[in-house]
Amino acid sequence: MQVIQSDWVDVGALTDIPVRGARVVKTPLGCVAVFRTAENEIFALEDRCPHAGGPLSNGIVHGRSVTCPLHNWVISLESGEAQGADEGKTPAIAAKVEDGRILLDRTALIARAAA
Amino acid sequence: MSEKLVVIGAGMASGRLLEEIFERAPGRYDVTLINAEPRGNYNRIMLSPVLAGDKTYEEIVTHDDAWYASHGVTTRFGRRVAQIDRAAKTITDDSGEVYPYDKLVIGTGSNPFIIPVPGHDLPGVIAYRDLEDTEKMVALGAKPGAKAVVIGGGLLGLEAAAGMAIHGVDVTVIHLMPTLMERQMDEAAGNLLRKSIESKGIKILTEANTDCILGSTELGVTGVRLKDGTEIGADLVCMAVGIRPNVALAKEAGLEVGRGILVDDGLRTSDPDIYAVGECVEHRGAIYGLVAPLYEMAKVLGAQFAGDEAAAYLGSVTSTKLKVTGCDVFSAGDFADAEDREEIVFRDASRGVYKRLVLKDNKIIGAVMFGDTADGSYFFQLLKDGEDISEIRDTVIFGPAFAGGPGADPLQAVAALPLEAEICGCNGVCKGTIVDAITSKGLTTLAEVQAHTKASSSCGTCTGLVEQLMAVTLGESFEKNTVTPMCGCTDLTHMDVRKLIVAQGLKSIPDLMQALEWKTSCGCAKCRPALNYYMIATWPGEAVDDNQSRFINERVHANIQKDGTYSVVPRMWGGVTTADELRAIADVCDKYQVPTVKVTGGQRIDMLGIKKEDLPGIWADLGKAGFVSGHAYAKGLRTVKTCVGKDWCRFGTQDSTGLGIKLEKALWGSWTPAKVKLAVSGCPRNCAEATCKDIGVVCVDSGYEISFAGAAGLDVKETEFLCKAGSEEEAMEIIEALLQLYREEAQYLHRMYKWLAAVGMEHIQAKVVEDLESRKALRARFRYSQSIFQVDPWEERAAQGKDAHEFKAMAEVA
Numbered sequence: 001m002q003v004i005q006s007d008w009v010d011v012g013a014l015t016d017i018p019v020r021g022a023r024v025v026k027t028p029l030g031c032v033a034v035f036r037t038a039e040n041e042i043f044a045l046e047d048r049c050p051h052a053g054g055p056l057s058n059g060i061v062h063g064r065s066v067t068c069p070l071h072n073w074v075i076s077l078e079s080g081e082a083q084g085a086d087e088g089k090t091p092a093i094a095a096k097v098e099d100g101r102i103l104l105d106r107t108a109l110i111a112r113a114a115a
Numbered sequence: 116m117s118e119k120l121v122v123i124g125a126g127m128a129s130g131r132l133l134e135e136i137f138e139r140a141p142g143r144y145d146v147t148l149i150n151a152e153p154r155g156n157y158n159r160i161m162l163s164p165v166l167a168g169d170k171t172y173e174e175i176v177t178h179d180d181a182w183y184a185s186h187g188v189t190t191r192f193g194r195r196v197a198q199i200d201r202a203a204k205t206i207t208d209d210s211g212e213v214y215p216y217d218k219l220v221i222g223t224g225s226n227p228f229i230i231p232v233p234g235h236d237l238p239g240v241i242a243y244r245d246l247e248d249t250e251k252m253v254a255l256g257a258k259p260g261a262k263a264v265v266i267g268g269g270l271l272g273l274e275a276a277a278g279m280a281i282h283g284v285d286v287t288v289i290h291l292m293p294t295l296m297e298r299q300m301d302e303a304a305g306n307l308l309r310k311s312i313e314s315k316g317i318k319i320l321t322e323a324n325t326d327c328i329l330g331s332t333e334l335g336v337t338g339v340r341l342k343d344g345t346e347i348g349a350d351l352v353c354m355a356v357g358i359r360p361n362v363a364l365a366k367e368a369g370l371e372v373g374r375g376i377l378v379d380d381g382l383r384t385s386d387p388d389i390y391a392v393g394e395c396v397e398h399r400g401a402i403y404g405l406v407a408p409l410y411e412m413a414k415v416l417g418a419q420f421a422g423d424e425a426a427a428y429l430g431s432v433t434s435t436k437l438k439v440t441g442c443d444v445f446s447a448g449d450f451a452d453a454e455d456r457e458e459i460v461f462r463d464a465s466r467g468v469y470k471r472l473v474l475k476d477n478k479i480i481g482a483v484m485f486g487d488t489a490d491g492s493y494f495f496q497l498l499k500d501g502e503d504i505s506e507i508r509d510t511v512i513f514g515p516a517f518a519g520g521p522g523a524d525p526l527q528a529v530a531a532l533p534l535e536a537e538i539c540g541c542n543g544v545c546k547g548t549i550v551d552a553i554t555s556k557g558l559t560t561l562a563e564v565q566a567h568t569k570a571s572s573s574c575g576t577c578t579g580l581v582e583q584l585m586a587v588t589l590g591e592s593f594e595k596n597t598v599t600p601m602c603g604c605t606d607l608t609h610m611d612v613r614k615l616i617v618a619q620g621l622k623s624i625p626d627l628m629q630a631l632e633w634k635t636s637c638g639c640a641k642c643r644p645a646l647n648y649y650m651i652a653t654w655p656g657e658a659v660d661d662n663q664s665r666f667i668n669e670r671v672h673a674n675i676q677k678d679g680t681y682s683v684v685p686r687m688w689g690g691v692t693t694a695d696e697l698r699a700i701a702d703v704c705d706k707y708q709v710p711t712v713k714v715t716g717g718q719r720i721d722m723l724g725i726k727k728e729d730l731p732g733i734w735a736d737l738g739k740a741g742f743v744s745g746h747a748y749a750k751g752l753r754t755v756k757t758c759v760g761k762d763w764c765r766f767g768t769q770d771s772t773g774l775g776i777k778l779e780k781a782l783w784g785s786w787t788p789a790k791v792k793l794a795v796s797g798c799p800r801n802c803a804e805a806t807c808k809d810i811g812v813v814c815v816d817s818g819y820e821i822s823f824a825g826a827a828g829l830d831v832k833e834t835e836f837l838c839k840a841g842s843e844e845e846a847m848e849i850i851e852a853l854l855q856l857y858r859e860e861a862q863y864l865h866r867m868y869k870w871l872a873a874v875g876m877e878h879i880q881a882k883v884v885e886d887l888e889s890r891k892a893l894r895a896r897f898r899y900s901q902s903i904f905q906v907d908p909w910e911e912r913a914a915q916g917k918d919a920h921e922f923k924a925m926a927e928v929a
Contacts, residue, residue: 011926
């Protein structure tokens with residue numbers, strides 16, 4: 001028997017996350033941080049700063065960036081790349097909002113094992 | 116013989132299509148127009164002016180009976196098409212009449228989306244789509260004390276609300292999102308829009324989720340209930356939450372349908388003889404609900420029908436304007452932030468103007484404007500043309516009057532201003548006065564210009580202009596005074612911002628960013644925590660305490676550690692504890708398997724390695740034993756360290772432990788610019804190390820020696836003597852006044868010694884020690900602030916479930 005799964009995983013409502021805030025989604029491969037910007041866009045990153053592994057979900061969200069709570073690295077929510085003079089990249093997971101629900105890319109969630 | 120063309124739907128797209136066809140290929144088609152509404156084509160986007168009473172229905176009719184007759188159009192209004200028979204190439208309407216066609220155009224438009232909440236089908240629940248809806252809203256105004264609820268704070272909803280308000284209806288808008296028109300507005304513009312709408316007497320509830328519509332079939336609508344239980348009375352409910360392409364007929368006929376009826380660039384559906392146009396169409400994945408794209412489609416389809424098979428529709432870039440008097444809103448393109456994008460922000464606080472351009476590769480890709488939208492079409496043209504604006508970049512935000520003018524240099528823009536142009540609005544100083552003063556008095560610094568002309572000496576927002584004017588007048592000899600701005604989001608210093616918060620009564624971050632002309636749309640991790648502190652310290656109980664602008668430690672009331680776990684430090688008043696308290700801590704450590712327990716330098720116990728989701732549980736257990744938060748994480752009062760004092764110590768002169776506990780009970784919970792640590796020693800041997808604390812008390816036989824501005828961290832500083840107090844009560848009053856003065860004056864993240872260095876000892880002694888009135892007033896302000904902020908944050912979260920989202924994962928994916 002074949003199990004058919006959709007390509008997107010519903011992880012909750014847009015309104016579950018505060019504006020300019022973040023929540024985590026737990027997965028067997030570690031936490032994923034899901035961010036909501038001032039303009040109600042949703043982004044998802046591995047919840048680890050490329051610098052020292054800080055939980056990005058706990059940072060301050062501004063524009064399309066988050067500032068890591070441990071050492072103030074600024075990470076792009078879109079690409080996961082460190083901004084400014086710092087270098088490093090956190091894997092990003094495709095995310096979208098449909099009818100007020102937040103959907104994450106299932107393939108990207110699973111592919112993180114290789115990363 | 117002419118071909119038979121049947122058009123279903125007399126909306127804005129089909130009206131324009133008919134005009135195009137008759138102009139380009141007169142006589143080629145024998146047209147039949149069928150419409151479900153009992154009338155022909157009218158300008159649907161002008162319904163808002165009809166609702167507002169600015170226009171009548173007759174004025175917005177685009178095609179009347181005479182026009183149809185003169186072009187030989189057979190009209191069937193008030194008829195619905197029941198069926199399309201593609202094989203026979205006929206359609207049948209609901210009266211049974213059959214129409215053969217050679218070519219068929221579907222222009223069925225869209226249907227308003229009705230949220231299927233209980234009560235959505237009650238009498239009195241309407242959409243905002245056609246003349247009938249408009250007439251119902253106008254009629255409501257005739258009823259005294261009529262109330263209406265508009266669900267949806269988008270373009271249509273706000274127009275409906277404003278229109279009904281003009282007719283005297285008491286209107287409440289409920290909107291699911293935090294920002295009005297969030298698809299077209301950024302947060303800053305949305306906030307201005309909200310104020311402007313509220314000033315029309317319309318109530319707005321954001322982040323409001325409709326639970327059900329109240330009423331009965333007999334009575335009709337009586338109100339709306341929200342998910343949080345709030346009930347709002349209403350005689351009419353207008354749902355304006357969006358539209359869906361009307362594809363039912365096309366779908367039934369077996370045409371390919373996605374979200375809309377799928378068409379190619381020639382607007383042809385999956386049946387080569389059937390076309391579709393307007394809001395019912397899905398083209399290259401996009402659907403449109405604005406008039407400009409519909410007209411573009413109609414033009415292409417008209418050309419196709421006139422024989423130009425190369426005519427192709429390639430999609431549209433859209434812009435939005437809100438048709439509400441006094442709310443000038445414009446938005447176009449993509450205006451979200453992104454790393455490869457830059458923004459130019461212009462704010463004119465006194466006129467309530469906000470403009471933001473989003474650039475990518477030196478091209479405008481998005482624009483949002485509020486208050487002054489005169490240049491909207493200019494920016495929209497630059498956007499559509501993909502114009503490279505690097506040449507005019509410095510002045511483009513000022514619009515075509517400046518851009519590409521005599522020079523793309525802001526200095527030249529200032530040089531070009533007439534002498535009577537007002538530079539400083541606060542003091543009414545014009546350019547000529549400033550230039551005269553500079554040349555006749557030989558002024559060379561900003562401070563001199565401020566002193567002589569008063570320009571830029573009040574709110575300071577024109578400082579940049581004054582400096583540019585000095586640079587123009589003095590040429591090379593002018594050197595700008597270098598001050599360090601708060602961060603990249605502003606040119607103002609911390610102290611400027613603090614003063615302006617007081618002077619302008621700024622109480623929320625969006626208000627502040629508009630009033631002080633912030634250069635970014637939502638600040639950064641440097642300015643936001645500072646702004647939040649300044650406002651709650653200045654306006655306790657009035658300013659909005661924005662959790663999302665606080666560092667994580669203050670958001671979850673624990674200290675984040677290097678591995679993302681937290682440490683928990685309960686308050687131990689004056690460093691004194693009991694067997695019961697220690698037992699409770701031990702029990703928590705066992706229950707939650709706390710990996711490390713450590714005694715801190717501030718005489719209390721730190722439990723390290725706690726998982727975030729365990730925090731509320733631990734706090735609940737600690738709370739049962741009487742513990743409150745130790746605020747070990749806060750820019751606020753941390754600890755009051757004490758020695759045992761005269762109760763035990765053979766050298767003790769006063770009850771240092773008792774005074775320490777009294778101080779801690781008075782000061783805990785207060786937010787301060789940086790951490791504040793106190794100590795009270797019972798004699799000059801100073802076992803509590805009071806002389807390297809932010810505030811230290813050393814007891815002597817004759818009283819209490821109070822000193823402050825010490826530190827033992829990055830910098831090591833001995834405290835400086837403030838004064839001596841004769842009694843505990845006097846010592847308390849002085850310390851509370853001192854802390855309040857620091858709270859009101861210091862720069863964020865500056866500990867007391869930096870504040871002292873900035874303002875000087877004389878100033879502080881005058882306000883806290885010498886002037887007794889001032890001391891009392893400071894203490895009273897401190898106590899007022901404490902009446903609001905002295906709340907145990909752990910209890911709020913453990914027992915009352917506050918901010919539960921901070922501690923729980925939103926989902927778990929297996």
